[in-house]
Amino acid sequence: MRALRLLAWKSEPELVEVDEPTPGPGQVVVRVGAAGACHSDLHLMHDFEAGAVPWNPPFTLGHENAGWVHALGSGVTGLEVGQPVAVYGPWGCGTCARCQLGIDTYCENPAGAPVPGGGGGLGLDGGMAEYLLVPAARHVVPLPEGLDPVQAAPLTDAGLTPYHAVRRSWGKLPPGSTALVIGVGGLGHVGVQILKATTSARVIAVDTRDEALALARECGADLALRSGEEAVAEIRAATPGGRGADVVLDFVGVDATLRMGAASARTVGDLTIVGIGGGTLPVSYFSVPYEVSIQTTYWGSRPELVEVLDLGARGLVRPKITTFGLDEAVDVYRRLQAGEVAGRAVIVP
Ligand code: NAD
Ligand code: ZN
Known part of the structure; x- marks a missing residue:
């Protein structure tokens, strides 16, 4: 064969x-x-x-x-x-x-x-x-x-990888919460659908490609934004009182997305790194919002x-x-x- x-x-x-x-x-x-x-x-x-x-x-x-x-x-x-x-x-x-x-x-x-x-x-x-x-x-x-x-x-x-990542954060996605999906490719576009199907969170998606942003909207994202440092202010502005995203799912995992994810997270939020982009996120007392949990997930x-x-x-x-x-x-x-x-x-x- x-x-x-x-x-x-x-x-x-x-x-x-x-x-x-x-x-x-x-x-x-x-x-x-x-x-x-x-x-x-x-x-x-x-x-x-x-x-x-x-x-x-x-x-x-x-x-x-x-x-x-x-x-x-x-x-x-x-x-x-x-x-x-x-x-x-x-x-x-x-x-x-x-x-x-x-x-x-x-x-x-x-x-x-x-x-x-x-x-x-x-x-x-x-x-x-x-x-x-x-x-x-x-x-x-x-x-x-x-x-x-x-x-x-x-x-x-x-499907399974974003499902696992979303499921472990269900407790942080009650009505009124916001989830941020970084990277709307193979995993990310299914991640948006899983968030919409299994939680009532508002879903914000970011990507560098227009077609990926269009796909995010097709999949039910409430807001789709160009990825980058400037997106942080837009993400915060889209959450009540500018408090940020309760759960951030990074399906890219390079320095820039990890930084954007950390800067967009709400206090006591989750930042979950799924993408194997090889980036690093320096963590020190004031560098991430209070009590943000940072984790990687595998499948x-x-x-x-x-x-x-x-x-x-x-x-x-x-x-x-x-x-x-x-x-x-x-x-x-x-x-x-x-x-x-x-x-x-x-x-x-
Ligand atoms: P993909 O190529 O289909 O999608 C990646 C998406 O990220 C694309 O839409 C791309 O435009 C976007 N992107 C690239 N740079 C960006 C940036 N700076 N900001 C925002 N968006 C950006 O890839 P995929 O198959 O969905 O896999 C995504 C990542 O997840 C890969 O690193 C892959 O190896 C990893 N992965 C991890 C697991 C796990 O268990 N942890 C499982 C499968 C895949
Ligand atoms: Zn895979």
């Missing part, structure tokens, strides 16, 4: 011929219906080098996958060939306390995982191929009625994936998707790098 593989750090992936996988005991092979192209893959291609993560190329890209059960290994029950499924992407050991709760992202026994701190498309072969080997059946999540693999694939990362839990798929099936969250073939995938990543993708680009092998 054909697969889009990252063969070395600091290189573009290549479309090559590989063997079709066969499932071992407890494993599942999924026929890939769709695999999303995530900006994290650009970090893998351009920014990472040996030692940055506990694994290395070569592997097939694609950590945002959905499709149909193709083959079941011995001992797998409760799934049927042909059944539409999403793949929960972070693959932990399955037995530590965190994995038992479905929080494979923070597996406490990485040595017992199929790959430490990764998954399919992140150290192991991912979904930018015709078939995907999933090492444990518990990572395969049946799709709810009304959701097809193309809609479901982006929900497994571009989300399996139970949260079930919840976000439900939002998708009910039409409350609908990623804006453009589909491409596997032979266009290298070019799709170039377009993503150039800021020419609206919403999420999805590869349909």
